[in-house]
Amino acid sequence: MKIPYYPGCTLKTKAKNFETSAIAVAKALDIEFVEIPRWNCCGAVPSLSDDDLIRHIAPVRNFIRVEEMNQDGIVSDEHRIVTLCSMCFNTLKMSNLRMKKNKEDLRKINDVMYLEKEHYKQDVEVVHFLEVLKDIPPSKIKEQIKNPMPELKVSPYYGCTLLRPKEVGIDDPEDPLIFEDLLSTLGLNVVNNPLKTRCCGSYQVVSDKNIVSSLVYDILTNAKKNEAELIVTSCPLCFFNLDRRQKDIIKFHHNFEPIPILYFTQLMAILFGLNEDAFKFEENYVDYKDLFERKELASK
Amino acid sequence: MTEKFLITDKNEKLIEKINEISGEVVTLCEQCGTCSGSCPVVEDMDITPSNMMRLAELGDEEVLETKTIWVCASCFTCTTRCPRGIDVAKVGEALRQIKLRKAVDRMDIKDIPEDERNILPQLAIVAAFRKFTG
Numbered sequence: 001m002k003i004p005y006y007p008g009c010t011l012k013t014k015a016k017n018f019e020t021s022a023i024a025v026a027k028a029l030d031i032e033f034v035e036i037p038r039w040n041c042c043g044a045v046p047s048l049s050d051d052d053l054i055r056h057i058a059p060v061r062n063f064i065r066v067e068e069m070n071q072d073g074i075v076s077d078e079h080r081i082v083t084l085c086s087m088c089f090n091t092l093k094m095s096n097l098r099m100k101k102n103k104e105d106l107r108k109i110n111d112v113m114y115l116e117k118e119h120y121k122q123d124v125e126v127v128h129f130l131e132v133l134k135d136i137p138p139s140k141i142k143e144q145i146k147n148p149m150p151e152l153k154v155s156p157y158y159g160c161t162l163l164r165p166k167e168v169g170i171d172d173p174e175d176p177l178i179f180e181d182l183l184s185t186l187g188l189n190v191v192n193n194p195l196k197t198r199c200c201g202s203y204q205v206v207s208d209k210n211i212v213s214s215l216v217y218d219i220l221t222n223a224k225k226n227e228a229e230l231i232v233t234s235c236p237l238c239f240f241n242l243d244r245r246q247k248d249i250i251k252f253h254h255n256f257e258p259i260p261i262l263y264f265t266q267l268m269a270i271l272f273g274l275n276e277d278a279f280k281f282e283e284n285y286v287d288y289k290d291l292f293e294r295k296e297l298a299s300k
Numbered sequence: 301m302t303e304k305f306l307i308t309d310k311n312e313k314l315i316e317k318i319n320e321i322s323g324e325v326v327t328l329c330e331q332c333g334t335c336s337g338s339c340p341v342v343e344d345m346d347i348t349p350s351n352m353m354r355l356a357e358l359g360d361e362e363v364l365e366t367k368t369i370w371v372c373a374s375c376f377t378c379t380t381r382c383p384r385g386i387d388v389a390k391v392g393e394a395l396r397q398i399k400l401r402k403a404v405d406r407m408d409i410k411d412i413p414e415d416e417r418n419i420l421p422q423l424a425i426v427a428a429f430r431k432f433t434g
Contacts, residue, residue, distance in 0.1 A: 050323035164376035199375035
């Protein structure tokens, strides 16, 4: 299956570990991510003002590229656009919903983009990789597991942009399970974290990282109280906040034991026994090696 | 003690502006406090989200000078839970926009310490500048 893939800025740089592992995992499941030619930044945050339509141009231009991919035969009748970054997912989907809901807005946008060969015809659907995985038969995912880790206690962290607002979310905004279902399919010991949907502070880390550190402390501590040994996420900003801010947390909470954070695709790559190049672990700040060494020894 | 608050034309104008930008009707708020109870960053605010809504529905300009509107990271928890169906996150955005459209930026790249600037992921910087500059 070939599917148009929208990377976004961070996946090509600081979150290379997410992109590389996701592409490798997808390939193992017969999914080929076809990067959208000439994709552009989505804007990172959705426009929340009713009166500034201009912020929707960037997302819509990407949708036009997907339609072009279909016309040029790069993909065949595949109007989904798959994202890995939760923030890109949210921003693109919000714009798409507005274009689908409001014909007048769409007309204005198409008017402004008169230099494009095609007008946007609203037939693109924005999906997150987790949704694509959900549609794959669990047996097919299970077949790929070469290094089972049934003892590993993993807690998913959703954050905001996968779930809220409701019309954009990929699951119930108050009690999502899509992540847990995937982790169960992967044969892991899934641990609940009551704060799995609590905001990590997002971009506030740029202006006041202490706000973020204190939110992250609560999120991690709750996961640990439920015996989580590892947290997985799908958002490069959540990942950064959860991973990097642990060095600040230790300054305020001397007894704090760091907990590794991985992209869910990195964990899948380990379980699938893929080549180590696929993990790109050098981008992870908190050490994960101890944990996996312990697990491997335990399974032997 | 009950305080009397007179709604003047100026207040009406601000209410109208907030509604226009947000696409919401702020006066639907009945002050139940669900947003304040749900907000993950309320501890870092100077007034609670429901106080923010109260000032917004009165058209009180003071709301534009609060720390609260800048601490909100638009996580949409309040929006998801508001029993009146108000998109509180969008109201917050409207309040920020009213300030930012006067060309008053809240952030300068020079203010970010260099060691942080080097490790911050791109989307954090793009997002912050979209939220804090006009």
